[in-house]
Amino acid sequence: MGTETQLVKIEHLYKEFDADTKVLADINLTINKNEVIAILGPSGTGKSTLLRCLNYLTVPTKGAITIGDVTVDAEHHTKRDVLELRKHTSMVFQGYNLFKNKTALENVMEAMTVVQKKSKDEARKTALELLDKVGMSERRDFYPSKLSGGQQQRVGIARALAVNPNVVLFDEPTSALDPELVGEVLNTIKSLAEDGTTMILVTHEIGFAREVATRILFMDGGRIAADGTPEEIIDHPENPRLKQFLNFVNRK
Amino acid sequence: MFKVSYFLEVLPVIASKVNVTFELTIVATFFALLVGVVIAVIGYYKIPALYQFTRVYVSIMRGTPIVAQLYFFYYGIALYSAFVRDMTPLIAVAVVMSLNMGAFMSESIRGALLSVDEGQKEAAYSLGMTNIQLIWRIIIPQAIRVALPPLFNDIINLIKQTSLAFMLGVPDLMGAAKIEGARTFRYFEIYAAVMLIYWIIIFILGLVHKFLEKKCATMY
Numbered sequence: 001m002g003t004e005t006q007l008v009k010i011e012h013l014y015k016e017f018d019a020d021t022k023v024l025a026d027i028n029l030t031i032n033k034n035e036v037i038a039i040l041g042p043s044g045t046g047k048s049t050l051l052r053c054l055n056y057l058t059v060p061t062k063g064a065i066t067i068g069d070v071t072v073d074a075e076h077h078t079k080r081d082v083l084e085l086r087k088h089t090s091m092v093f094q095g096y097n098l099f100k101n102k103t104a105l106e107n108v109m110e111a112m113t114v115v116q117k118k119s120k121d122e123a124r125k126t127a128l129e130l131l132d133k134v135g136m137s138e139r140r141d142f143y144p145s146k147l148s149g150g151q152q153q154r155v156g157i158a159r160a161l162a163v164n165p166n167v168v169l170f171d172e173p174t175s176a177l178d179p180e181l182v183g184e185v186l187n188t189i190k191s192l193a194e195d196g197t198t199m200i201l202v203t204h205e206i207g208f209a210r211e212v213a214t215r216i217l218f219m220d221g222g223r224i225a226a227d228g229t230p231e232e233i234i235d236h237p238e239n240p241r242l243k244q245f246l247n248f249v250n251r252k
Numbered sequence: 253m254f255k256v257s258y259f260l261e262v263l264p265v266i267a268s269k270v271n272v273t274f275e276l277t278i279v280a281t282f283f284a285l286l287v288g289v290v291i292a293v294i295g296y297y298k299i300p301a302l303y304q305f306t307r308v309y310v311s312i313m314r315g316t317p318i319v320a321q322l323y324f325f326y327y328g329i330a331l332y333s334a335f336v337r338d339m340t341p342l343i344a345v346a347v348v349m350s351l352n353m354g355a356f357m358s359e360s361i362r363g364a365l366l367s368v369d370e371g372q373k374e375a376a377y378s379l380g381m382t383n384i385q386l387i388w389r390i391i392i393p394q395a396i397r398v399a400l401p402p403l404f405n406d407i408i409n410l411i412k413q414t415s416l417a418f419m420l421g422v423p424d425l426m427g428a429a430k431i432e433g434a435r436t437f438r439y440f441e442i443y444a445a446v447m448l449i450y451w452i453i454i455f456i457l458g459l460v461h462k463f464l465e466k467k468c469a470t471m472y
Binding site: 102 | 369374375378380381382393394471
């Protein structure tokens with residue numbers, strides 16, 4: 001995908017909740033602009049933890065994370081570092097996590113006016129464009145409680161795009177949805193991928209990952225066990241654990 | 253028998269002291285809310301030392317009768333504190349009620365703060381919002397709605413507790429009733445009048461509560 005500009009760099013990242021539970025062990029990873037990365041793997045292997053370490057919702061134990069021009073070292077980080085790091089990313093959550101006291105439009109505007117200090121008019125204009133992009137402009141004045149899960153998640157995606165992030169993190173964006181609503185959200189994500197949005201996507205939708213991702217990571221036991229193109233990972237897996245995982249998923 | 257003419261005669265006499273009840277209620281509600289918010293925020297962030305202190309404080313305030321607290325403060329502490337000794341009974345009652353009701357309100361408010369789910373906080377953080385922005389723009393607006401019903405309950409209790417002010421000699425509704433009673437011995441009509449007045453006040457407060465709740469519910 002064209003330019004090979006390095007956007008995210010993870011160096012020797014460790015996360016231990018206590019001495020016995022090592023969730024991430026020595027993760028090293030470089031991600032370029034326009035890459036769409038899908039992270040696959042069995043439950044409890046650290047996929048979501050890795051993603052949440054990238055914006056410090058989970059604070060790593062050791063290691064450095066660079067996103068854009070900000071580098072944060074886990075052992076010497078300040079509040080300001082973390083705030084700066086978060087301004088370079090945004091996240092789409094499994095449970096949508098829209099602000100319940102704000103309409104769809106206000107949800108998308110919130111970070112632009114409060115964090116980026118843009119004018120209301122400017123924020124509104126951008127927010128309307130984004131809501132249009134995710135097919136939610138007709139429901140811009142609805143509160144989250146009046147929206148379906150799929151609609152909420154599409155607003156969540158618009159909200160994540162609003163801060164013009166270097167990279168959008170998706171934490172199992174369709175896992176909480178009813179099966180008939182998964183399609184609309186996946187289509188939205190797919191259209192972002194086609195626009196060249198850099199994304200990291202933790203998902204259980206293997207077929208979707210195969211189709212949309214430019215690169216797939218397979219995690220096992222807190223490490224990246226396989227890293228390659230969708231063809232390499234899904235069609236011609238070599239790692240025995242990966243084969244086992246794919247067999248298990250396909251059988252379901 | 254119940255004499256309607258006397259009842260109608262004594263009603264305005266007693267009602268003329270309703271301003272004392274209002275004053276006490278408004279002042280004590282204001283300071284109780286203040287105390288309640290401070291304790292609730294300490295509890296929400298579990299600030300060390302202060303948190304343990306507030307737990308003991310709330311436990312004592314909720315675990316002892318307010319009459320005992322009134323006497324302890326106004327007669328007990330007054331022995332050793334000129335500051336308390338120089339207080340008018342009205343102010344002393346307002347202080348004790350604020351401290352007492354603040355403890356109850358802190359629980360109502362803390363519950364409301366906790367009702368805002370972790371997910372929304374994470375969303376705010378992930379967008380680069382600070383703690384203060386999160387509290388003001390996301391948590392408090394949602395917590396108010398949850399806190400409204402229990403806070404109104406607390407205020408209703410507070411209004412009724414103002415009737416204890418008379419025990420320190422504050423001339424409120426109960427004081428007027430006592431004076432009237434000593435004169436005419438018609439306790440039946442007199443205390444019926446007292447109850448009616450309290451009931452009307454609290455009924456009106458209930459309407460305000462319903463109105464506010466409806467307004468909040470249609471909001472989102």
